[in-house]
Amino acid sequence: MEKTMYENYLNILKSELIPALGCTEPISIAYAGAKARKLLGKIPESMEVYCSGNIIKNVKSVIVPNSGGERGIEIAAVLGVLGGDEENGLEVLEGVTEEEREKAKKLVQADFCKCRLQEEAENLYVRVKVMAEGQWAEATVAGQHTFIARLVKNGKIIYEQSQGQKEEVYGDKSLMTVKGILEFADCVEIKDVEEMLKKQAEYNEALADEGMKHHYGADIGKILFQKNRSIADVAKARAAAASDARMGGCSLPAVINSGSGNQGITVSVPVVEFGKAWNVGQEKMYRALVVSNLLSIHQKQYVGRLSAYCGAVSAACGAGAAIMYMSGGDYKAVSMLITNTIANVGGIICDGAKPSCASKIAASLEAAFLAYEMSREGKTFLPGEGVVKENVEETIKSIGYIGRVGMKQTDIEVLNIMMDNIDLRENMKKI
Known part of the structure; x- marks a missing residue:
């Protein structure tokens, strides 16, 4: 990879993957x-x-x-x-x-x-x-x-x-592509990313442990963990548990992604859980975490840091793509997974940070795991079906446009409802 592009991807990771308390x-x-x-x-x-x-x-x-x-x-x-x-x-x-x-x-x-x-x-x-x-x-x-x-x-x-x-400080995200992210993940010197990825894995797994041990919010992680125990179920439960703890005021920090602790949890905890279960080794897991983090950031650049579009979707999509990469999936397989995920759950609304964020993480990861299975079977949603476009980059842009522009009024109405600024009963009569 050309040095300038290599440094750009590295700067994006360094600026985004930082600890945050709460x-x-x-x-x-x-x-x-x-x-x-x-x-x-x-x-x-x-x-x-x-x-x-x-x-x-x-x-x-x-x-x-x-x-x-x-x-x-x-x-x-x-x-x-x-x-x-x-x-x-x-x-x-x-x-x-x-x-x-x-x-x-x-x-x-x-x-x-x-x-x-x-x-x-x-x-x-x-x-x-x-x-x-x-x-x-x-x-x-x-x-x-x-x-x-x-x-x-x-x-x-x-x-x-x-x-x-x-x-200049945060890197130029407009230069990112799915293909470029995978190339960077393949060639990155582990010493350049090891410290921040190790911290992300340790911090966010500690939050998952905390959420599984103690009561926070609606205990989504614990509820999920009581059900099936496949790798996907455990990964989903632990990611939700980490969000339970974080939204519940836990004093442990998280390493964030796209300015969000919940997104940082979602891009990392499932990847770590699959990496451990598959025994892929630390280097492969770190390369997969590079994929999950950068793909989430890539999608969010079009949606915006804060909007009516739930960031758990882009983060779960990044995690699913990283798991596909970790299992040996190539650019085509990763692209299919991204398309399959956002064509399914793209557009889940964000109605603020709160306990239900954990359930939205779980739902988004469920969609990503389904997309993984579809992609392994060579199945994908086709161009012209809803927001799906001719290639993965255009599909990412299309859902980003919906999040940033199409859901702008949704954002306003969500805030109005949360602040009790409208009479829902009277407004519904007018429709």
């Missing part, structure tokens, strides 16, 4: 809060948080880690201000103390933090403004969960980054 949307708010507080130079007397609809959707129902079981934008933001360490990135709340937790709860109850919807912002947008003694500071995160787009103090721009600078 659901990444509330953590992004906490991170922006910690940044703003540091810029102000003191604990604020009051604060305001402006979020895009997708951030609000993903924070509303999920437990914020190290919060003592609390949910919501306010507690995430206040914890970030009081006890967050911005140097820790998406593990910003790792060092929060019991004293800071109790103080944060009291400040939230005292209306210390005011939250507002930021109209016409990009899907991933957080702006935190903190005020004290006549001074103010503001930190804006946009596009990526820890990408600081702007820092402002008392009206003066202290720091600003452009979209172009973002691409």
